[in-house]
Amino acid sequence: MRAIVALPLTLAALLLAACNAQEAPGGSDAVPPADAPPPxxxxxxxxxxxxxxxxxxxxxxxxxxxxxxxxxxxxxxPPAVKATGVTFAYIDGHGVWTGQADGKLMVATLTKGDCSDGMSDLKYPYVAEVKLGAETLKGCGFKAGEQPKEGE
Known part of the structure; x- marks a missing residue:
């Protein structure tokens, strides 16, 4: 009996939510107001x-x-460890990528800032930290294709 009562209430809630959805004329999604903050x-x-x-x-x-x-x-x-199901989040000024690798959580965190690898004269634009399970690796980062080169 409860399922019969719950079904109309669920349908009513879905219809109400659909009525509140914002659409532009023609059925496309409405453009957010100009003063709406970006996601x-x-x-x-x-x-x-x-x-x-x-x-x-x-x-x-x-x-x-x-x-x-x-x-x-x-x-x-070897071998290399590949994380799958990687997700990205921007948290308090850090780029954070999270995935699963060989049954362990892998988290890579990048922070904008000068970084040196400690063994060369290379200067990197990001500070990096990678955690794989209980292990923590610290280093530097760069955008793909923009790796610092000697003498720069």
């Missing part, structure tokens, strides 16, 4: 992180490539 992931600061990145670290040597929906951790000893 959090669309702020200029967050947009800076919406690209592919390379992260590098020393002692021990490691690299993480963030490309599309994947992160790949490579070290001198």
């Amino acid at each position: 959090a992931a669309e702020t200029p600061a967050a947009a800076e992180f919406k690209t592919d990145f390379g992260l590098r670290g020393t002692e021990p040597f490691w690299s993480v490539d963030i490309k599309g929906g994947e992160m790949t951790l490579t070290r001198p000893e």
Whole structure:
């Protein structure tokens, strides 16, 4: 009996929600008001992180490539560790990518700021931290295709 009563209430709630949805003439989505704040992931600061990145670290040597929906951790000893189901979030000035790799949580965090790998004269535009399970790797980052080169 409860299911019969709940069904009309559920349908009424769905219809009410549909009535409140904003549509432009012709049925397309309505344009938000000019003074509406942009979604959090669309702020200029967050947009800076919406690209592919390379992260590098020393002692021990490691690299993480963030490309599309994947992160790949490579070290001198194989095999590489690939994280899948990678999601991106912009949190308090940091770009944060999270995924699963070999049953462990992999989290890569990038922060805008000068960084040195400690072994060369290269200057990187981002500070990087990668966590794989209980292990933490610290290093530097750059946008894909913009890796610093010696003498720059």
